[in-house]
Amino acid sequence: MIIKKMRCWLLLTLGCLLLPMAGAMAQNQATWVWYPGDFEIWLGNQMQNRRTERGSFFPPFWRMDSHYVLIDFHKDFDLAKAEEVELRAEGQYNVKVDGKLISGSPQRFTVPTGKHRINIKVYNQERVPAIYVRGATIASDNTWLVTYEDKEWIDASGKASDQSGTTWLQAGSWNFDDPRGAPSRFRLITEPQRAANVAAQPRSMVVDFGRETFGYVKLHGLQGKGNLTLYYGESREEALATETCETLDRIVVDQPQKAERTTDMSKAFRYVNIQYDQGVSLDSVSMLYEFAPVLERGKFRCSDQQLNKIWDVASYTMHLNTREFFIDGIKRDRWIWSGDAYQSYLMNYYLYFDTPTVSRTLFALRGKDPITSHINTIMDYTFYWFMGIYDAYQYTGDKALVQQMYPRMQSLMDYCLARRNKDGMMEGLAGDWVFIDWADGLSKKGEVSFEQLLFCRSLETMAVCANLVNDKAGAANYQKLAADLKAKIFATYWDENKHALVHSRVDGKPTTNVTRYANMFSIFFGYLNEAQRQDVKKYVLLNPEVPKITTPYMRFYELEALCAMGEQSYVLKEMKSYWGGMIDLGATSFWEEYDPAKKGAEHYAMYGRPFGKSLCHAWGASPIYLLGKYYLGVKPLTAGYDTYLVEPNLGGLQFMEGTVPTPQGDITVSCNLKQIKVKGAAGTGTLRFQSKVKPTSKGGKIKALPNGQYEMQIAPGSEYVVTYQALQSPAVK
Amino acid sequence: MIIKKMRCWLLLTLGCLLLPMAGAMAQNQATWVWYPGDFEIWLGNQMQNRRTERGSFFPPFWRMDSHYVLIDFHKDFDLAKAEEVELRAEGQYNVKVDGKLISGSPQRFTVPTGKHRINIKVYNQERVPAIYVRGATIASDNTWLVTYEDKEWIDASGKASDQSGTTWLQAGSWNFDDPRGAPSRFRLITEPQRAANVAAQPRSMVVDFGRETFGYVKLHGLQGKGNLTLYYGESREEALATETCETLDRIVVDQPQKAERTTDMSKAFRYVNIQYDQGVSLDSVSMLYEFAPVLERGKFRCSDQQLNKIWDVASYTMHLNTREFFIDGIKRDRWIWSGDAYQSYLMNYYLYFDTPTVSRTLFALRGKDPITSHINTIMDYTFYWFMGIYDAYQYTGDKALVQQMYPRMQSLMDYCLARRNKDGMMEGLAGDWVFIDWADGLSKKGEVSFEQLLFCRSLETMAVCANLVNDKAGAANYQKLAADLKAKIFATYWDENKHALVHSRVDGKPTTNVTRYANMFSIFFGYLNEAQRQDVKKYVLLNPEVPKITTPYMRFYELEALCAMGEQSYVLKEMKSYWGGMIDLGATSFWEEYDPAKKGAEHYAMYGRPFGKSLCHAWGASPIYLLGKYYLGVKPLTAGYDTYLVEPNLGGLQFMEGTVPTPQGDITVSCNLKQIKVKGAAGTGTLRFQSKVKPTSKGGKIKALPNGQYEMQIAPGSEYVVTYQALQSPAVK
Structure with a gap:
């Protein structure tokens, strides 16, 4: 659901407003699925156990949970014609069609014409049990149902139990739409960045990356034998305070030829103070900036x-x-x-x-x-x-x-x-x-x-x-x-x-x-x-x-x-x-x-x-x-911006403009003391403002409220220009 | 506790009855420890997911749980002199002495003279967090306390919280007393066994191991290219029923030179029916019998x-x-x-x-x-x-x-x-x-x-x-x-x-x-x-x-x-x-x-x-x-055989003799129609029997009860011979 919406937003961002299409397009798109919350908990364990304090591991003090290790995924299909499906799973697995086990752990299998149920059961202690299924019409997505206890016992005659005591939830998913991109392979993105300033001395180098940053430090031209320590600092003072800085990395160098070396764990810093033994030399330092590829829509x-x-x-x-x-x-x-x-x-x-x-x-x-x-x-x-x-x-x-x-x-x-x-x-x-x-x-x-x-x-x-x-x-x-x-x-x-x-x-x-x-x-x-x-x-x-x-x-x-x-x-x-x-x-x-x-x-x-x-x-x-x-003044009035309010407030500014993202499209607002421009998203908006004079708008119908307030409806995706006069004079310079 | 007792039983079995020693000896013996139940649940997942049905994975239908991934172990010590301890952990870990983090993940550290608390915190998603600590007097064992949430937060000034909301349990342990034998390395024992009978034909071999057995099949002199299938049978009929036998293994052979190959997963069988393609040849078959090294005391x-x-x-x-x-x-x-x-x-x-x-x-x-x-x-x-x-x-x-x-x-x-x-x-x-x-x-x-x-x-x-x-x-x-x-x-x-x-x-x-x-x-x-x-x-x-x-x-x-x-x-x-x-x-x-x-x-x-x-x-x-x-007639009357009953009943037999194990020593009983011999274990026993004549015993005091019943007390570790005459004549031949 979430993913489909996201695809939909991206489409909208690209200027495509054919909304009814979005759902249909997502239909046959297969994606990796799992028990809801399990990938999230598993990934959370990884991330939250990366804290270190001066080189020592420093984990949380609350309970860390784990994924369920054995999951049953199923969905019913009604096929117009038989279909071969491709299957990938993270873990040991089996496949049943209509309750009948397919031999081995098939990577492809055929579902016949008509109504059929596919069950896939996956065991994985180390990683999150997950599946990816793709056929002509069959696709793993969050319409599949999952449980950690199917209670599917049989009696002495081989008859299966009723499973009325089993709770089935919708599968969890994200954007792992590539069959080769199983959930456990997820990593943040990195890109190389250069230092802004380097102060080199014998056996030390203090590197300033220009602003707060995050990632892995790369040591170039590292050579020799001995110890090297990286003292990280969000401030220069911290990087120089080798006895009290919060994070550090100790590296043992044994490198007859010049080589490049990247630190094992990403860290936060602006400054890195690198100190090394006499037998060690170092040409230069750069970094791999690590980040989540989120789109800045606002x-x-x-x-x-x-x-x-x-x-x-x-x-x-x-x-x-x-x-x-x-x-x-x-x-x-x-x-x-x-x-x-x-x-x-x-x-x-x-x-x-x-x-x-x-x-x-x-x-x-x-x-x-x-x-x-x-x-x-x-x-x-x-x-x-x-x-x-x-x-x-x-x-x-x-x-x-x-x-x-x-x-x-x-x-x-x-x-x-x-x-x-x-x-x-x-x-x-x-x-x-x-x-x-x-x-x-x-x-x-x-x-x-x-x-x-x-x-x-x-x-x-x-x-x-x-x-x-x-x-x-x-x-x-x-x-x-x-x-x-x-x-x-x-x-x-x-x-x-x-x-x-x-x-x-x-x-x-x-x-x-x-x-x-x-x-x-x-x-x-x-x-x-x-x-x-x-x-x-x-x-x-x-x-x-x-x-x-x-x-x-x-x-x-x-x-x-x-x-x-x-x-x-x-x-x-x-x-x-x-x-x-x-x-x-x-x-x-x-x-x-x-x-x-x-x-x-x-x-x-x-x-x-x-x-x-x-x-x-x-x-x-x-x-x-x-x-x-509160300044651009945009907020949903009903769930998902079906209806929303735009109530710009310059708060003493001469001028402001901006964009506020919504589930389906962006709302843009531009406002000075005499003019308000608004472009709506998919829902129905209300522009509310105060004006010293009677405002006017091309295309918009302005309604006067008590106390010098005015309102105007914003139709889905439409743009309006309102001429008005701001009530308060600016107070900020 | 359990482990200590077990050591104690072994000592007793070896004829050593110096009970007060047993506890003392166990004192400084370090062993791997974990959160109670966690190794057991983790190992249970491994074992219970080994079921296959005709080559398909066949897991349980109930929920499988998991170990806690982050555990804090601690114990307080009062040392007469400073002590260096050796530490091993399964997982990423840190060490605190008196709440102060030791830099890095030390494999050795020193605990000073006097009262000190050691905390070790271990994170492991894949395997069970476990530790092994050994010093002159310090040793990891089940007197250490464990929790999955220490709630050890600090306030803005660095002051630690009170932890009164934390539940501490005693650590779990077994017999992993070797620092190199971490819990995740546990395996059952195997030993080679030969076939009892082999019926070889072109492209097939039916091997009979003489009785029901369990383990891995070894194929000797395997050569050629093609498919080979092992059909297992607890009966000959099952092994021969290639379409309906319950378990099988399919192997793809691509072996230019003769080689030995062992099946991946242990299985139950008496017979193995091995069938292979024309291009494949096979010299002989043996097995690795897999078993738990439990001692047959009874x-x-x-x-x-x-x-x-x-x-x-x-x-x-x-x-x-x-x-x-x-x-x-x-x-x-x-x-x-x-x-x-x-x-x-x-x-x-x-x-x-x-x-x-x-x-x-x-x-x-x-x-x-x-x-x-x-x-x-x-x-x-x-x-x-x-x-x-x-x-x-x-x-x-x-x-x-x-x-x-x-x-x-x-x-x-x-x-x-x-x-x-x-x-x-x-x-x-x-x-x-x-x-x-x-x-x-x-x-x-x-x-x-x-x-x-x-x-x-x-x-x-x-x-x-x-x-x-x-x-x-x-x-x-x-x-x-x-x-x-x-x-x-x-x-x-x-x-x-x-x-x-x-x-x-x-x-x-x-x-x-x-x-x-x-x-x-x-x-x-x-x-x-x-x-x-x-x-x-x-x-x-x-x-x-x-x-x-x-x-x-x-x-x-x-x-x-x-x-x-x-x-x-x-x-x-x-x-x-x-x-x-x-x-x-x-x-x-x-x-x-x-x-x-x-x-x-x-x-x-x-x-x-x-x-x-x-x-x-x-x-x-x-x-x-x-x-x-009910025949040797031995059972505890109070917990742990502190007091127990021996009430032999031949049930028509001419003679019987046997041994019944207890926490501290074995009870042996030997009985025919005229004589009962009993040797007691550590607790106090009561021998009860019926006799047609007045019974006698060297060393034992026999008390007559109503209805021709007699009782005699059995002192710890002592042996008695009673002469009597059984009430009923034998009915079984």
Whole structure:
């Protein structure tokens, strides 16, 4: 489903709008298929076990699951004429047609005319059992059904059991359409890149690649005998700090003739400090840049050069962190963290619209039952996982994803529900990490309001998804649980004197501590009435007394809340100062944490280590999301952009233009103080804007709303030019 | 624990009775360790996916689980002086001492004087993460603790989390004491064997290995170009039936010079029919016999030569089916079936007393959570799994096994409890196989009494094990559930007119159908009062109107029930007729099913296939158990033979002698009509016998009981001779 859609988007990107064709074209295209989630989990294990700390292996601290080793694939066909099919499998396998075993492990077999069932059973302990089947009309794709227990026993007479106890799911797939390209052969792409600057000294070379990058280092003309060490640095300071840099590679050289040598494992760096023994010599250094071939469909340009630079650095940050999965940061963990990934999903919808990476990340994060801890062990990260599925459906309209995920959603929600305290709230139990944010002195004690808010949103997500898969009883139950919890949240935490939600309840008593977290989420969750919204804005968001947020991670939501309240001008200034601040310090990608109060190399320290901080962290790229959703102003109103809103907000800019990808085509917006140009995608859009004068449009019908607002419908694929006069004068130069 | 005990038994077998030494000796012996159950599950996948049917791969139809791919091992040490340790790991790994990472993946490291914790974390997708650590005093063994999620996160300051949410289990181990012998290198042993008879013709050779056997076929002097096929037969008829024999190997020969070639996969056969193209020639054929090196500690010899032959064939049958695990039969499935394995455990206690094979089989059968079907999909087989643990504890006294298994016992019992119907009984739901036995027309409908009986016994097992692991609340709960169910069973199924338990209740009404199953189990479960016992014996067990049992599988229990009621003479005749009947038909190992009414090759058919039947099936070996437990009369009274009973019963024989293994030493019994000789093992035994005259004993104190019975205590390791006069005259010649 996802893949078909993707093909479809590509077609659209190429300017082909013959939508009904797309489905038909995909019909006979065979692709490698597997048990849903299994390739994702397997690949996730590979990637997440690549972390090293100063040469030592540094794996995750949560449970890593595995693929099912024995899978049955089947599909029923009704053939007009007999058909020979070609079969490839990863693993040991057998083939049955109509329940009858074909001798050996055939690479080709014939299916006769008429109605027939093909079953293929594959065993693979090391890699994910997968198949590729292709005939004239028969093709392996995600319409095949799969199970890990077919329960197909026979009685003493040879009669087969009924299999009514077997659960069949739709096969998982991606874009492995080449029969030779089995899933286990998947690798990211690499391309050679040259160093920007080299400082060579006897027995050492410090190489600067010009900006944050990722890949394998190539040593050219390596010769001699002795040790060579590569000290990596996201900063020059780090590369030079041979005792404290976070990553390194030690190589034993024994090379009588000059040769080229590439490091074994890809790493993050801008600088590489190479030191070697006297007996070793080295001509030059280059690298293989490693990346995921995602298409940058989202675009943004405006009259403010600093903001353009911020967009560029953000999208490069996002590019580096979009790999096999959406990861947190390229230097250190290279793990999949649900809270970090949640932001990447949202940015992705405004940059790549690469749904397979979203779905892969969701599957890998979720792993398998039984659930023995929160996702990444973090309570909030469990909730972000649910929210990620809600957003995936809203942006992509991909019901199949929800369908495949729903059983895993149910069991994860059961896990949460079983961990509520006697008041029905979630608080940290043994082994639970209540994270919220990296912030000094932030209390995690008792029932934290932020966690209840996310829990409530997760229950709402369950209700939505239950409806999508026709689990009516489930939907009603989750809806009621959500409504009850929401009522309890406001009864417990809303403090009339503070005009805000307080941070927590400890020992049955609400604290008087006000933090930004729950308050800002309550705004874009739509949990507040208008008076409360204004209160929160004034007494929390714009109140310097409330502790500041220092991570781009929570800045994401803080600025989103302000944008949701029309504070684009304010947010623009904040973006310029905060992200612009990092750029001013020489950042070529955005950081895990940024405190403008710090100086020099202080910026690089975290976790008690001088270079512990990641200088290329996915959550640093949030301007992509803010600019696409709240400045270009594009967002889906119904699932998959069937209907959508375009509500441009210059926020003080003179001019902006950009592209927002959707499942079927791009939406382009261009806007200055006098003119708005919009080109719609496949769904039906609504352009909404404010104007000092009565606006006009060629081809479009403009409707006046109260308060100087106007609306115009955008027909699928059509382009419009609106002449208007922007309400506010620009505030940013 | 198991391993240490085993070493200990070996020491004892060698005549060394210095018990306190055994523990001490094991102390510094390092062995490879892993997460409990993981090696067992991984090895089980390998073995159970070796089934082929006429050259096609034929895997199980239930879910196969996998090892955890990322494991943390740790142990705390208090060292008198610093110690260098050697480390080997299967997989990528790191080492921490006191939470501090050692650089790289060290093969040696030093632990300083004093209290220190070693953590080793290993990742391995393909094989089971395992470690071997050895220093002067430090050694990897099952006192190390393991987890698949250490939850060892750090906060922004670098402070580590508390890990109170982590479950640590004791490491699993076996006998991999050689640092070079990592678990994944485990293989069974092979040794060359010659053919007994060869019938060569142009382009074919029919080789007879003289008896049922297992292994790899070796082709000597193979030369030429063309195809060669090996058709295997447990019978000559099967090997000659090239179109219907169950297993075969196809080989493409392209061999200009004479060479030797061994088949890839071991197989079961007595006969091999080798057919080859004209261009191919072959000098001779031999085989590599493949087997598990288990020690045959149990012995039996008597005055009846046919019974001696039955014992020999039974123990050979057991030997062939005792492999990586206790399997069902060597020809066809080579799968681990819980019901079959349950009987192997019991036979094992009278033949090998090989506890590691019991524990491996239990782990492999159970797999991992979540539970999505009964064990092997069969309801009764789930219950046998519980019962197998009860027996393992009773025979071995190994509390550690119960401790390791208990969490998996709890979740499997939860699964069962959740599947009870509204009356609290178990009946087949979608996907459940209600097996009971291979028997034509046997009803599986409704609530089958046999299943409730096994369910009740499983609940009793849970209560016993809950007490062993100090789960008091669990014990009380399981005890109550068992008692309630037992009362319900008798209220529902006991039919005063039939003097028996009826077979089932369908649509709320007990049927009037009486079968042997529930009735015979109710005897040795001790569920009947004396009047009921006599009723069941007369109206069921000895009643020819009640449908006969045709599988050795259920004959096992039928004859056990009769033995438990003192019918050794009757059972002896039955054994001679039934197992002797197979031998008379030329059996060199015992069969999956035997119906004396069938003729010739009819005996080989099953599952609708002419050679579908297994002629070497573990459940065919039950005389081992019956002879050891009910003729030599040896059984534990308390766990691990701390106290035990020896109650010889000649059952009509003139003479018998034998050995029964226990955890610590063997018990030997020798008995004719006038003399009983007993030698005890480590525990305290009670010899019980009947005598027409007042018996005497050198060294032993004989106590007279009512009804002509006498008892004498057997001190640890001592030997006694009793002079008596057997009550009954011999009835068998």
